[in-house]
Amino acid sequence: MNLDTSKIIEDIKQNGYYIAKSLIPLETFTLARKEAIHFFSENNLQNKNLPTALRGGVKAGMIDNYGYASNKSWKIYRLCSFPWNRTPSQLENTINLSRKVSKLRNRIIGLDDDYGSYIENDNYIQYTSLSLYPPQGGFLNKHKDSHTVEEKIPIIHFKIELTIKNKDYKEGGFTIWDRNNKEISVSDLIEPGDVLFFDGTLPHEIKPISGEIGRIALFEIPTYVDPNFRDLEYFGDGVEISFLGKLKIKLISFINKFLND
Ligand SMILES: [Fe+2]
Numbered sequence: 001m002n003l004d005t006s007k008i009i010e011d012i013k014q015n016g017y018y019i020a021k022s023l024i025p026l027e028t029f030t031l032a033r034k035e036a037i038h039f040f041s042e043n044n045l046q047n048k049n050l051p052t053a054l055r056g057g058v059k060a061g062m063i064d065n066y067g068y069a070s071n072k073s074w075k076i077y078r079l080c081s082f083p084w085n086r087t088p089s090q091l092e093n094t095i096n097l098s099r100k101v102s103k104l105r106n107r108i109i110g111l112d113d114d115y116g117s118y119i120e121n122d123n124y125i126q127y128t129s130l131s132l133y134p135p136q137g138g139f140l141n142k143h144k145d146s147h148t149v150e151e152k153i154p155i156i157h158f159k160i161e162l163t164i165k166n167k168d169y170k171e172g173g174f175t176i177w178d179r180n181n182k183e184i185s186v187s188d189l190i191e192p193g194d195v196l197f198f199d200g201t202l203p204h205e206i207k208p209i210s211g212e213i214g215r216i217a218l219f220e221i222p223t224y225v226d227p228n229f230r231d232l233e234y235f236g237d238g239v240e241i242s243f244l245g246k247l248k249i250k251l252i253s254f255i256n257k258f259l260n261d
Contacts, residue, residue, distance in 0.1 A: 003020060003023065003104065005104075005107060005108045008020065008108050008197055009108060012156060012197060012198070012199055014179065015178050015179055015180075016176065016178045016179045016198060016199045016202045017176055017178060017184070017186070017196060017197065017198035017199065017202075018196075018197045018198070019186070019189060019190065019194055019195070019196050019197075020194065020195045020196075020197065021191070021193075021194050022191075022193045022194065023101075023193060023194065023195040024097065024101075024160065024193040024194075024195060025193065026192060026193055028093070028097060029097075029160075029162075029192050029193045030192075031093040032093050032094040032097045032160075032162060032218070033162045033163070033192075033216075035090065035091050035092075035093050035094045036091070036094050036130060036162045036216050036218070037162070037163070037213060037216065038090070039079070039090055039091055039094075039130070040077060040132045040216065042090075050066065050067050050068040050077075051065060051066075051067045051068075052067050052068070052069055053065070053067035053068055053069040053074075053076050053077065053078040054067060054078065054080045055069075055073075055074075056223070057226070058080075058082070058125070058127065058223055058224075058225050058226065059225060059226045059229045059256070060084070060119055060123075060225040060226070060229055060230055061084060061229075062082055063085065064079065064080060064081045064082060064085050064088065065078075065079070065080045066078070066079045066080075067080075072141070073140070073141045074139060074140045074141060074206075075133070075134065075137055075138045075139055076131055076132070076133055076134075076138055076140065077131065077132040077134065078129060078130070078131045078132075079091070079128075079129070079130045079131075080127055080128070080129055080221075081095055081127060081128040081129075081130070082125075082127045082128075083099075083116075083117050083118065083125060083126070083127060084119075091130065094130060094162075094218060095128050095130075097160070097218070098128045098130075098160070098218050098219065098220050099117070099128065099220065101158050101160065101195060101220070102116075102126055102158070102220035104158075105156060105157075105158045105197065105220070108156060108197065109153070109154050109156050111153070116222060119225055119230070122224070123224040123225045123226075123227050123230065124153070124222070124223075124224055125222075125223060125224070125225055126220045126221060126222050126223070127220065127221055127223070128218070128219075128220055128221075129218070129219055129220070129221050130216070130217075130218050131215075131216065131217050131218075132214055132215070132216050133172075133206055133209045133214055133215040133216075133217075134209065134214045135169055135209055135210055135211050135212055135213065135214040136210070137208045137209065137210065138172075138206070138208070138209040138214055138215060139172065139205070139206050139207060139208040139209065140205055140206035141205060142203055142204070142205035143203070143204070143205065144200070144201050144202065144203055144204075145157070145200035145201060146201065147222075147223070147224065153222065154199070155199065155200035155201055155222065156197060156198070156199060156200065157197070157198055157200045157219055157222075158195055158196065158197050158219055158220070159174065159186075159195070159196040159198070159217055159218070159219045160195055160196075160217065160218040160219065161174070161187060161190045161194075161196075161215065161216075161217050162216040162217060162218055163213050163214065163215055163216045163217075164190065164191065164192060165187040165188055165190070165215075166188075167212075168212050168213040168214070168215075168216075169209050169210065169211045169212050169213060169214055169215055170210055170211035170212070171207075171208065171209065171210040171211060172187075172206065172207040172208045172209040172210060172215070173185060173186070173187025173188065173206065173207060173209065173215060174186045174187045174190075174196070174204065174205075174206055174215075174217070175187075175204065175205055175206075175207055176198055176202055176203070176204045177202055177203040177204070178202065179202070185207075186198075187215070229256065
């Protein structure tokens with residue numbers, strides 16, 4: 001994936017987005033696409049017992065989350081796969097592709113390739129998000145992205161659309177308002193293997209999806225893990241644990257569970 005990154009930077013500065021045409025070899029794209037479609041068809045989409053889809057609030061060491069949400073903000077099935085967990089074997093090609101493009105995105109914004117593959121000293125990470133916006137009205141409200149902490153790292157996202165508008169679904173899709181506030185229906189411009197890079201602080205949304213498979217998209221979310229859960233005291237290895245110590249462990253575990261439910 002060699003690319004003239006200066007052209008991307010220039011276009012993002014000027015317009016707020018850039019579409020890298022055919023960046024992903026078709027064979028690689030097809031493998032990921034097949035895996036992702038299979039993943040969502042295997043995981044019963046009618047199952048309302050799924051946990052709530054994740055939107056922020058990541059704690060170090062969390063298990064991967066495959067969830068569903070349908071409310072006024074969004075309607076979505078989303079798998080969040082964290083870099084500290086083993087890659088799910090049924091999505092190996094998909095997640096590898098996401099992490100590879102993430103390295104390229106890092107290079108574009110001047111970070112080390114693997115920045116965020118581990119929890120950095122300032123709690124920064126990146127994790128894979130694979131979403132299905134279902135054909136019966138899947139959507140994401142218009143919003144701008146921001147970090148929860150004051151940060152210098154620019155929010156430049158990439159998006160890989162694994163299903164294609166006018167082929168896998170008819171209506172809706174990814175829309176961005178560029179630096180001139182012009183509405184761009186990006187999903188109408190994307191072909192297999194293309195990668196969208198954009199400034200996440202510009203307004204964007206997924207307009208309601210209808211028809212066929214729905215919209216499946218892949219990207220890597222840059223964020224910060226909750227610092228409160230990294231600073232836990234160490235117990236064990238012959239250390240006599242007091243009653244209060246045991247109580248503290250139980251309380252921390254209870255709070256963790258409560259916050260993650
Ligand atoms: Fe966003």
